[in-house]
Amino acid sequence: MGDVPDNEKAWDKLARAENYKCGQCGQIIPFGERQIYFDRGVCGLCAHHLDKKD
Ligand SMILES: [Zn+2]
Numbered sequence: 001m002g003d004v005p006d007n008e009k010a011w012d013k014l015a016r017a018e019n020y021k022c023g024q025c026g027q028i029i030p031f032g033e034r035q036i037y038f039d040r041g042v043c044g045l046c047a048h049h050l051d052k053k054d
Helices: 008-018 031-040 044-053
Strands: none
Touching: 008 031, 031 044
């Protein structure tokens, strides 16, 4: 994942600066859901809902 911060404060700052927002609901991606975001472009909750639809 390159130079993605491994602490919550640094992540939050980067997420806002880089506009890391969920492609579904538009919220800033939380620290704990960053891997899901890089994989799928959505937050954890939306990824969960998308999985249910399939
Ligand atoms: Zn979302």
